[in-house]
Amino acid sequence: MIRAHGYAAQNAKSPLVPFTFERRDPGDHDVVIEILYCGICHSDIHQVRNEWGNSTYPMVPGHEIVGRVSARGKGVTKFREGDLVGVGCFVDSCRECGSCKEGEEQFCTGGATFTYNGTERDGKTPTFGGYSSVLVTNEDYVLRVPEGLDLAAVAPLLCAGITTYSPLRRWKASQGQRVGVVGLGGLGHMGVKFAASFGCEVTVISTSARKEADARRLGASHFLVSTDPSAMAKAMGSFDFILDTVSASHDINALLGLLRRDGTLVLVGAPDKPLEIAAMGLIFGRKTIAGSLIGGIRETQEMLDYCGEKGIVSDVEVIPMQQVDAAYDRTVKGDVRYRFSIDMKSLST
Amino acid sequence: MIRAHGYAAQNAKSPLVPFTFERRDPGDHDVVIEILYCGICHSDIHQVRNEWGNSTYPMVPGHEIVGRVSARGKGVTKFREGDLVGVGCFVDSCRECGSCKEGEEQFCTGGATFTYNGTERDGKTPTFGGYSSVLVTNEDYVLRVPEGLDLAAVAPLLCAGITTYSPLRRWKASQGQRVGVVGLGGLGHMGVKFAASFGCEVTVISTSARKEADARRLGASHFLVSTDPSAMAKAMGSFDFILDTVSASHDINALLGLLRRDGTLVLVGAPDKPLEIAAMGLIFGRKTIAGSLIGGIRETQEMLDYCGEKGIVSDVEVIPMQQVDAAYDRTVKGDVRYRFSIDMKSLST
Numbered sequence: 001m002i003r004a005h006g007y008a009a010q011n012a013k014s015p016l017v018p019f020t021f022e023r024r025d026p027g028d029h030d031v032v033i034e035i036l037y038c039g040i041c042h043s044d045i046h047q048v049r050n051e052w053g054n055s056t057y058p059m060v061p062g063h064e065i066v067g068r069v070s071a072r073g074k075g076v077t078k079f080r081e082g083d084l085v086g087v088g089c090f091v092d093s094c095r096e097c098g099s100c101k102e103g104e105e106q107f108c109t110g111g112a113t114f115t116y117n118g119t120e121r122d123g124k125t126p127t128f129g130g131y132s133s134v135l136v137t138n139e140d141y142v143l144r145v146p147e148g149l150d151l152a153a154v155a156p157l158l159c160a161g162i163t164t165y166s167p168l169r170r171w172k173a174s175q176g177q178r179v180g181v182v183g184l185g186g187l188g189h190m191g192v193k194f195a196a197s198f199g200c201e202v203t204v205i206s207t208s209a210r211k212e213a214d215a216r217r218l219g220a221s222h223f224l225v226s227t228d229p230s231a232m233a234k235a236m237g238s239f240d241f242i243l244d245t246v247s248a249s250h251d252i253n254a255l256l257g258l259l260r261r262d263g264t265l266v267l268v269g270a271p272d273k274p275l276e277i278a279a280m281g282l283i284f285g286r287k288t289i290a291g292s293l294i295g296g297i298r299e300t301q302e303m304l305d306y307c308g309e310k311g312i313v314s315d316v317e318v319i320p321m322q323q324v325d326a327a328y329d330r331t332v333k334g335d336v337r338y339r340f341s342i343d344m345k346s347l348s349t
Numbered sequence: 350m351i352r353a354h355g356y357a358a359q360n361a362k363s364p365l366v367p368f369t370f371e372r373r374d375p376g377d378h379d380v381v382i383e384i385l386y387c388g389i390c391h392s393d394i395h396q397v398r399n400e401w402g403n404s405t406y407p408m409v410p411g412h413e414i415v416g417r418v419s420a421r422g423k424g425v426t427k428f429r430e431g432d433l434v435g436v437g438c439f440v441d442s443c444r445e446c447g448s449c450k451e452g453e454e455q456f457c458t459g460g461a462t463f464t465y466n467g468t469e470r471d472g473k474t475p476t477f478g479g480y481s482s483v484l485v486t487n488e489d490y491v492l493r494v495p496e497g498l499d500l501a502a503v504a505p506l507l508c509a510g511i512t513t514y515s516p517l518r519r520w521k522a523s524q525g526q527r528v529g530v531v532g533l534g535g536l537g538h539m540g541v542k543f544a545a546s547f548g549c550e551v552t553v554i555s556t557s558a559r560k561e562a563d564a565r566r567l568g569a570s571h572f573l574v575s576t577d578p579s580a581m582a583k584a585m586g587s588f589d590f591i592l593d594t595v596s597a598s599h600d601i602n603a604l605l606g607l608l609r610r611d612g613t614l615v616l617v618g619a620p621d622k623p624l625e626i627a628a629m630g631l632i633f634g635r636k637t638i639a640g641s642l643i644g645g646i647r648e649t650q651e652m653l654d655y656c657g658e659k660g661i662v663s664d665v666e667v668i669p670m671q672q673v674d675a676a677y678d679r680t681v682k683g684d685v686r687y688r689f690s691i692d693m694k695s696l697s698t
Contacts, residue, residue, distance in 0.1 A: 099610060107610050107634060109586075170635075237458070253623075261448060261456045267628050274602075276623035279616050282640025285456060286519075289638050291631025 001025060002032065005347050006132025007321050008058040012050035015325045019058055021128060023136040028075035030136050033085055038130035039064030039156035039314070040340040042186065042247070045328050047117050055117055062130030062342075063089045063115040064158040066151050070134075078139045084151070086143040086304065087135060088158035089294050091115050091127060095140075103298040105141075131321065133347050143301050146308025153313035156186065156339040157304060159294065160314060164191035164243060165303040166295035167266040168198060173241050175199035180224070180242040180258060184211045186331075187245035187268055189315055189338040192218040195243070197310050203239070205255070214337065218315075226254065237261075237285075245269045256281040256289070264288040314339050320346030350374060351381065354696050355481025356670050357407040361399035364674045368407055370477060372485040377424035379485050382434055387479035388413030388505035388663070389689040391535065391596070394677050396466050404466055411479030411691075412438045412464040413504045415494055419483075427488045433500070435492040435653065436484060437507035438643050440464050440476060444489075452647040454490075480670065482696050492650050495657025502662035505535060505688040506653060508643065509663060513540035513592060514652040515644035516615040517547060522590050524548035529573070529591040529607060533560045535680075536594035536617055538664055538687040541567040544592070546659050552588070554604070563686065567664075575603065586610075586634075594618045605630040605638070613637040663688045669695030 008019035094110030116129025196219025247269035357368035443459030465478030545568025553564035596618035
């Protein structure tokens with residue numbers, strides 16, 4: 001067994017505390033990854049605090065993982081020691097269902113094995129995530145990370161990156177299209193970067209006028225304050241595609257009004273309460289609402305390769321592990337530009 | 350001017366009563382149509398009773414119109430006297446906006462001229478619909494009706510037909526796909542006929558088990574009672590496409606659960622109250638909800654031509670105009686299989 005050091009939540013109420021545990025010895029197709037950085041995703045906080053009601057403890061969170069391969073099983077062909085790699089939201093899946101065969105493992109009908117707060121394929125061994133020194137993972141669920149990028153800033157690509165890249169690609173956001181990105185947080189700021197890099201004319205749609213300068217710096221050409229009725233009225237019917245990253249309750253019908261005929265709004269944030277959608281807002285204009293969930297291994301690799309070519313990374317604030325609780329509180333308040341990335345060297349200090 | 354005889358509502362509370370009015374003399378590009386049959390659409394009832402709050406009176410309803418050309422302006426090139434023709438939900442549009450230029454006149458940004466309860470392009474002359482002896486309409490908004498079909502049963506194609514044909518075509522319902530049709534009424538029964546004719550494996554999804562025999566007669570292979578939890582559970586994740594024709598409030602989330610990954614549900618009925626949609630139901634499975642509104646002139650002609658080739662018409666109960674009020678009451682109760690068609694010969698008795 002491999003000794004791992006990390007931080008864990010012991011129950012829904014406790015802060016994260018130091019936690020030592022064991023990773024399995026690498027099987028034939030496993031790689032051992034020395035973790036360098038792990039991003040803080042808002043879903044870490046939901047799960048640490050059991051806000052989705054499905055948490056098991058102790059929980060080592062973290063699914064935005066960057067590290068280097070330090071050892072490998074004898075059957076591993078994709079990676080060698082020293083390779084720079086990433087792991088995202090899942091570390092295994094059934095490999096047999098239609099979704100797995102089509103490379104859409106996030107929709108595995110047998111249930112993908114989530115990187116933490118899940119169980120291995122045996123249905124009982126808990127998974128522990130990236131707030132830790134080392135990870136042992138099957139090579140098929142490991143991504144190759146291009147060299148030359150800021151690694152702290154690469155980590156969030158594994159969740160925030162693919163979550164926004166995938167729907168923009170799937171709905172063919174491209175040169176000259178008018179794309180709105182709702183919410184400028186961890187997801188939204190990646191959505192702006194990707195959409196701008198695809199040649200879209202990007203508008204950030206936000207309740208907060210003070211984010212305009214940042215939005216433009218990230219690649220937006222326009223900024224629309226969603227609480228300004230006259231600005232919203234002027235923008236009616238003008239967007240080809242809207243990427244909605246907001247997980248707080250908000251007025252979806254107003255956003256649908258911003259779409260042109262045959263436009264699409266894709267949800268990647270999930271408000272707790274049901275969305276209240278006026279059917280007429282979809283029927284008049286033949287509009288679409290869809291959801292999207294991270295991305296499969298193949299598309300995540302495509303996204304990382306694209307980021308390597310274009311030099312795209314997340315905007316991060318790097319913290320030592322010891323500051324994780326404060327970082328959670330700031331994340332909940334939206335007080336981070338735009339993702340925290342934990343430096344795992346801090347574990348040994 | 351041309352004298353027209355019809356039935357009109359004089360206010361939101363009154364029954365329909367005989368009404369004589371004038372149609373314009375045909376302009377250069379107008380055809381004069383002697384109306385043979387007009388279908389009763391549920392939206393006629395909403396508007397007669399001012400349930401949408403936008404009614405003007407007197408109102409001559411009716412937008413599922415079949416008739417023969419009896420005269421034409423000197424510039425008319427598409428039609429000749431004696432031609433069998435149809436008119437649907439709109440009789441004009443701006444002709445200049447993107448939607449009009451693309452043949453999607455129903456989404457005219459200047460506002461299509463609805464066949465009744467609307468105004469001509471002058472913004473003031475009221476339009477009167479198909480519950481009448483004669484119509485004068487610009488040839489560009491008139492459809493050619495194939496000979497050889499039951500004309501009473503053709504009339505509902507102009508609204509119920511195109512409303513269901515268009516989304517099935519747009520979302521490419523085709524051979525071997527599993528298609529659900531929610532609600533077996535005026536719209537739903539046409540949806541079943543079209544989807545079955547496209548080679549889809551059709552399931553009618555209904556609250557009412559007693560409609561099963563009819564569903565199968567119309568072309569469905571399966572019947573799913575939406576109030577049967579075990580049947581619904583078994584059908585989870587099995588549909589490629591769902592056409593939702595129900596305008597009463599109903600559980601959209603249960604229907605979304607029936608879709609496979611990347612499946613689409615299209616609304617053509619519009620419940621008054623907002624739909625309550627759980628975002629997670631869209632995100633997990635990357636599912637889509639969209640709306641669709643009748644169809645443009647080009648697609649309506651395509652639909653009629655297709656119906657001519659395949660011998661597809663609506664199932665109708667033919668009534669004289671004098672029974673329109675009773676027919677309205679029965680339509681509201683869902684007591685018609687599946688559309689009333691008014692025989693305009695009755696106007697002269």
